[in-house]
Amino acid sequence: MKVNNNLSSYIKRYIELTEEENELFQSFLKNTVLKKGDFLLKAGQTCTAKYFVVKGCVRLYYIDGKGNEQIIHFGLDNWWITEYDSLINKNPSNIYIQAIEDTLLLTLNQTSFEKLTLEIPKINTLFRIIMEKTFIASQRRLEYMLSYSGKELYQKFVSQNPEFLQRVPQYVIASYLGMTPEFYSKIRSNTI
Amino acid sequence: MKVNNNLSSYIKRYIELTEEENELFQSFLKNTVLKKGDFLLKAGQTCTAKYFVVKGCVRLYYIDGKGNEQIIHFGLDNWWITEYDSLINKNPSNIYIQAIEDTLLLTLNQTSFEKLTLEIPKINTLFRIIMEKTFIASQRRLEYMLSYSGKELYQKFVSQNPEFLQRVPQYVIASYLGMTPEFYSKIRSNTI
DNA sequence: GGAAAATCTTAATCTATTTCAAGAAATGAT
DNA sequence: ATCATTTCTTGAAATAGATTAAGATTTTCC
Numbered sequence: 001m002k003v004n005n006n007l008s009s010y011i012k013r014y015i016e017l018t019e020e021e022n023e024l025f026q027s028f029l030k031n032t033v034l035k036k037g038d039f040l041l042k043a044g045q046t047c048t049a050k051y052f053v054v055k056g057c058v059r060l061y062y063i064d065g066k067g068n069e070q071i072i073h074f075g076l077d078n079w080w081i082t083e084y085d086s087l088i089n090k091n092p093s094n095i096y097i098q099a100i101e102d103t104l105l106l107t108l109n110q111t112s113f114e115k116l117t118l119e120i121p122k123i124n125t126l127f128r129i130i131m132e133k134t135f136i137a138s139q140r141r142l143e144y145m146l147s148y149s150g151k152e153l154y155q156k157f158v159s160q161n162p163e164f165l166q167r168v169p170q171y172v173i174a175s176y177l178g179m180t181p182e183f184y185s186k187i188r189s190n191t192i
Numbered sequence: 193m194k195v196n197n198n199l200s201s202y203i204k205r206y207i208e209l210t211e212e213e214n215e216l217f218q219s220f221l222k223n224t225v226l227k228k229g230d231f232l233l234k235a236g237q238t239c240t241a242k243y244f245v246v247k248g249c250v251r252l253y254y255i256d257g258k259g260n261e262q263i264i265h266f267g268l269d270n271w272w273i274t275e276y277d278s279l280i281n282k283n284p285s286n287i288y289i290q291a292i293e294d295t296l297l298l299t300l301n302q303t304s305f306e307k308l309t310l311e312i313p314k315i316n317t318l319f320r321i322i323m324e325k326t327f328i329a330s331q332r333r334l335e336y337m338l339s340y341s342g343k344e345l346y347q348k349f350v351s352q353n354p355e356f357l358q359r360v361p362q363y364v365i366a367s368y369l370g371m372t373p374e375f376y377s378k379i380r381s382n383t384i
Numbered sequence: 385g386g387a388a389a390a391t392c393t394t395a396a397t398c399t400a401t402t403t404c405a406a407g408a409a410a411t412g413a414t
Numbered sequence: 415a416t417c418a419t420t421t422c423t424t425g426a427a428a429t430a431g432a433t434t435a436a437g438a439t440t441t442t443c444c
Contacts, residue, residue: 064339072334085328121313128320135327136277142264142334146370147256150431170392178338183431185393192430342401362422375401377423384400 001027006054007106010078014129015122025123028116029106034058034099041097047086049109050127053079056103057167061175062094071176074100076163080130100168150179154187193219198246199298202270206321207314217315220308221298226250226291233289239278241301242319245271248295249359253367254286263368266292268355272322292360342371346379 003026011017017025032051034040040058041047053075060073060081072095075081086093087110108116117123144153157177158165164173174184186192195218203209209217224243226232232250233239245267252265252273264287267273278285279302300308309315336345349369350357356365366376378384 062335070335070338072331072338084324085331088324088328124316124320128316128323131320131323131327132276132280135323135330136280138327138330138334139264139277142330142337143254143262145334145337146262146264169390171390180432181392182394182433186431189393191394361420363420372402373422374403374424378401378425381423383424 004029004052004054004106006078007052010052011126015126017120017122021120021122025116025120026106028112029108032105032107034103034105036099036101038099039096040099040105041083041086041093041095043094043096044092045086046090047083047093049107050080050082050087050113051075051108052106053077053081054104054106056105057100058097058103058105059100059168059172060095060097062096069175071172074164074168074176080134100172145178150177150183151187151192153177153179154184196221196246196298198270199244202244203318207318209312209314213312213314217308217312218298220304221300224297224299226295226297228291228293230291231288232291232297233275233278233285233287235286235288236284237278238282239275239285241299242272242274242279242305243267243300244298245269245273246296246298248297249292250289250295250297251292251360251364252287252289254288261367263364266356266360266368272326292364337370342369342375343379343384345369345371346376 001023003023007026007029008022011022011025029052032040034056040051043062055077057077058075058081059071060075060083061069061071064070073081075097081097083093083095083097085091086095113123113127144156148156154177157173170184170188171181174181177184179187183192193215195215199218199221200214203214203217221244224232226248232243235254247269249269250267250273251263252267252275253261253263256262265273267289273289275285275287275289277283278287305315305319336348340348346369349365362376362380363373366373369376371379375384
């Protein structure tokens with residue numbers, strides 16, 4: 001069975017698996033192909049897996065009180081994504097996960113994950129590290145939202161994530177940064 | 193050696209330890225007493241432990257670009273707190289941890305934690321659950337900040353956290369909610 | 385290729401919140 | 415008890431960003 005090289009490289013950054021362990025690990029993962037616009041998860045559904053983005057881009061969002069889509073996270077190549085609250089607490093999600101472009105993912109469902117951690121306990125360490133990195137990034141983002149103006153947020157986003165600007169619609173980036181598309185447009189054109 | 197009953201009850205909610213395992217676990221924890229105003233961590237220091245708040249209250253904050261204290265988190269009784277970025281990445285923290293009132297904590301330093309997880313592997317599960325809950329709470333908070341006005345945030349905070357209002361200075365709550373003390377005051381007096 | 389839909393831009397006006405200033409009330413130190 | 419310090423309140427003015435409206439541009443669908 002052929003292992004995914006992106007995922008193998010990703011794993012090597014955090015834990016050491018033998019070739020056999022890596023093959024065993026990846027045998028639990030299933031390919032999922034999404035077309036642009038397809039959903040991985042919709043509000044009301046219960047999330048049952050973690051996903052590794054091999055290639056493509058997805059967005060995580062919920063609908064706010066005014067009916068607007070509020071982006072909370074993206075998933076680019078080599079990112080693990082899931083909806084933690086729904087996955088862990090087994091409750092229906094309020095979050096949608098949708099492909100922004102054609103996307104290939106590897107799916108690790110929770111049952112497989114639990115079997116895996118019995119067979120390869122080091123997998124716990126890998127996912128603890130992923131969880132830690134996810135939390136730290138989330139904290140950093142909160143600090144940014146609390147400390148910077150809309151314009152400053154835009155400037156930081158652009159310099160730290162140049163790969164997004166061509167691939168993601170501008171109204172989606174605006175939402176992620178916590179501002180309206182009109183305001184985002186003014187910032188970009190320097191009328192603010 | 194006498195175990196702490198608060199902590200024993202806390203652990204029971206998530207994992208099952210034998211009496212011996214619980215005693216072994218708690219033998220790794222050291223008492224830390226803070227007076228109101230004392231620091232557990234200051235910016236520039238590297239965080240080296242996790243802390244269980246037995247009794248009291250602490251706040252986590254950083255200094256923003258304008259020299260203001262920006263509260264990012266509280267720690268009340270029965271909460272585990274740490275500064276994850278500094279602890280995990282072993283870099284100097286930008287976060288302060290300071291007692292808002294006289295506080296008793298149990299300190300689990302990282303060296304003890306690593307020894308502990310070899311002796312009681314279930315401890316990994318306990319701290320993974322704590323990490324997951326922390327992350328989910330952080331996501332919920334981000335969603336609130338993105339979706340609600342200052343007034344709405346105040347109303348939700350008051351109804352969900354009545355225990356804070358007497359114990360924490362109002363300028364500290366205002367900062368946590370992402371607003372100025374003056375605005376917080378206006379909301380409270382219904383001039384907004 | 386053309387029409388429909390989606391995305392983006394711009395300007396005027398409005399709202400939410402900050403800033404500044406001043407003073408009141410509460411708390412802490414002596 | 416008194417004074418100093420900290421916390422809280424209030425109002426006016428300013429600022430950051432949202433809303434609304436309209437139209438331009440780009441992308442998608444047939």
